[in-house]
Amino acid sequence: MRIIDICEVTKPIASPIRNAYIDFSKMTASLVAVVTDVVRDGRRVIGYGFNSNGRYGQGGLIRERFRNRILEAAPESLLNEAGDNLDPHRIWSAMMANEKPGGHGERSVAVGTIDMAVWDAVAKIAGKPLFRLLAEMKGLEANPKVFVYAAGGYYYPGKDDSALRREMRGYLDRGYTVVKMKIGGASIDEDQRRIEAVLDEIGADAKLAVDANGRFDLETAIAYAKMLRQYPLFWYEEIGDPLDYALQAAMSEFYDAPMATGENLFSHQDARNLLRYGGMRPDRDYLQFDCALSYGLVEYLKTLDVLHQFGWSPSRCIPHGGHQMSLNIAAGLGLGGNESYPDLFQPYGGFPDGVQVADGYITMPELPGIGFEGKSDLIRVMRDLAT
Known part of the structure; x- marks a missing residue:
């Protein structure tokens, strides 16, 4: 069981609306897919994620830094103790390797976007809605x-x-x-x-x-x-x-x-x-x-x-x-x-x-x-x- 690819695309979510601080006319968002080698119900398990509105897409950070750390990690190091699913905490630690503390700015968005896709994949591998998996x-x-x-x-x-x-x-x-x-x-x-x-x-x-x-x-x-x-x-x-x-x-x-x-x-x-x-x-x-x-x-x-x-x-x-x-x-x-x-x-x-x-x-x-x-x-x- 392993992650075989992480894909990102930066999409516009432009709108003429504005709040007290920013307008959204040039706003973007990152869409991420975490592709695994696991198959469920005849379909490859892929976890998806995206960043919230109000922050721009993080394609550069995702593609140049955090994606590579996951893909370069030993596959078994990203699994849970039972070896039957991915471990989001271990994947998160791999992403954050060689990162200094503090500086909770744009990188937090990049990591959060990938993390969402990882949890989606984990729950799909388990065959459960994420909310039920979390409660368990x-x-x-x-x-x-x-x-x-x-x-x-x-x-x-x-x-x-x-x-x-x-x-x-x-x-x-x-x-x-x-x-x-x-x-x-x-x-x-x-x-x-x-x-x-x-x-x-x-x-x-x-x-x-x-x-x-x-x-x-x-x-x-x-x-x-x-x-x-x-x-x-x-x-x-x-x-x-x-x-x-x-x-x-x-x-x-x-x-x-x-x-x-x-x-x-x-x-x-x-x-x-x-x-x-x-x-x-x-x-x-x-x-x-x-x-x-x-x-x-x-x-x-x-x-x-x-x-x-x-x-x-x-x-x-x-x-x-x-x-x-x-x-x-x-x-x-x-x-x-x-x-x-x-x-x-x-x-x-x-x-x-x-x-x-x-x-x-x-x-x-x-x-x-x-x-x-x-x-x-x-x-x-x-x-x-x-x-």
């Missing part, structure tokens, strides 16, 4: 029912309040009970008007979260907090620079309701510093670490250990990214849910065909691996890379 590994009871919220509300050329209202109403019509919109890309008065338009539209049918994408300095963050605290928001997200833990800690003095952050922290060490110094409150706040951006599930398991050490429940984690990998982690390891992009970043966002949102939850299908084969538009692109 941890001695937990898998819960196939996962909370999801609809992320949208981006700034878009010519998009007025009526279009924003229609977008949010569309999410409610599809079964979501929490919706999210962007703030910080306009004046505070304009954002307040947009927020009130959405709240008027959704009424008591759903809750609204707002996301500043790390845009605010302390003065602006406080001004928004004072404006926002009059509304019954689900959370106030990524208020300032992701590494400005002092700013995040200060916000608890001005905003009693839930806050969320973590999507741009890329290691368990960063997560530990957030919990040490960021003033995050385990009884109400949410953590949004995204395994596809932060060295993958192998690293995410270390992050969950850090949370446990600080008295946090995994149910306070609702990852960024809207991808099926985090859905599996949520169902298998007891996270609080997952982000969802019903209309954006296709074919990578969304769920397998036929999976519907009901009262804010989806039920995981019983598909081997991560479940990419159940999403027809996505698996078509994946199989173009490697079959």
